[in-house]
Amino acid sequence: MTTVGDKPVKRLANPLLPDRFQQPDLFICDIFDAAPKSDMAGMEHPVFSISKKPDHQTRRYENGNNYIEISPSTKGLATVFDRDILIFCISQLIAALNDKKEISKTVSFKVSDYIVATGKPAGGSAYGRAEDALERLRGTSIKTNIHTGEERQWQVFGLVESAKTIRRDNDGVLQEVQVTLSDWVFNAIQAKEVLTISRDYFRLKKPLERRMYEIARKHCGKSSEWRIGLEKLRLKCGSHSSAKEFKRLISNIIADSDQHDHFPDYDPALEGNIVVFRSKGTVPMPVVEMYEGRLDPEAYHDARTAAPGWDIRMLEQEWRAWCGKEEIEPKHPTRHFIKFCQSWFEKRGRP
């Protein structure tokens, strides 16, 4: 029996499974101040509803040969606020991974810890809201051929596999939640396909604002500037507003940001029908600086999009070999590698 903090973590070793599948059956989230992390696939696609009304529409997005289809349960699509639960779990698990601790798909946490970490009001309804959020996360099903981690698959799954709440009434109000993450999310964590997001993200109260930040964080990253057309941004946001309405909402957010400078990491501006995100230079450096020594974890995700169907580790080896042969020392290894994958895919198509 080992401990995480002062809490024991039960490890059930299954002798029938090889070592790499040996996982503790429960991970207890008690890492104080874990940096917020979000999975990249979820930031790329509008998986979460930005509406406060229950959203019952099925969405489908296609990008080349990849598609993702998101269908709500009768409770409606999971919202960007529900996502805070996933962000909280991912942050905890990544922090544990960085500490070389073992992690598991099933995590448990105290509602009060979650509320503090995500800056939610500690009112009495918080427990009920968390329960509703878990229900929507559980009910929202995703069908996709986009893979996370090394898994390549067509699959249907919920955003979380299962969830249960545990009330401990001995000292009154201690309430605990146990969540089993879906493979989709767990693979992303293990492959470290996650991005550090600003703590100020939780201060963003408008759903659209949150979605804008995610998109900027994913696409602009540490670059000084990133531009996107309003219509394309609308699609990426998953907004149901008309184009004109969407422009108004974006204008409002930008005006707010100009006035209060509350938008984290980027300074958004509207130039005609183009939204420009300029970096404030505050984007956190990845905790895992270069995955397996050299490449930024973001590179693997982008490389998979650039060369769908190909084994990225194999491509990485090819790329390194080619750089060695040509005596190339890329100034920007990440960009160079993605470019390499792009031209690989253009020349050879799908494997």
Place this chain on the structure above:
DNA sequence: AGCATCTCCTGCGATAGAGT
């Protein structure tokens, strides 16, 4: 914890201004 109030996305319609 419970309740009241606030906030905000959406859908719809009204209004204003520019172009034909």
Place this chain on the structure above:
DNA sequence: ACTCTATCGCAGGAGATGCT
């Protein structure tokens, strides 16, 4: 005068927030 487009206003509804 008519059409088109951009902007503004408002109500509905549900979640977020704040107060006690």
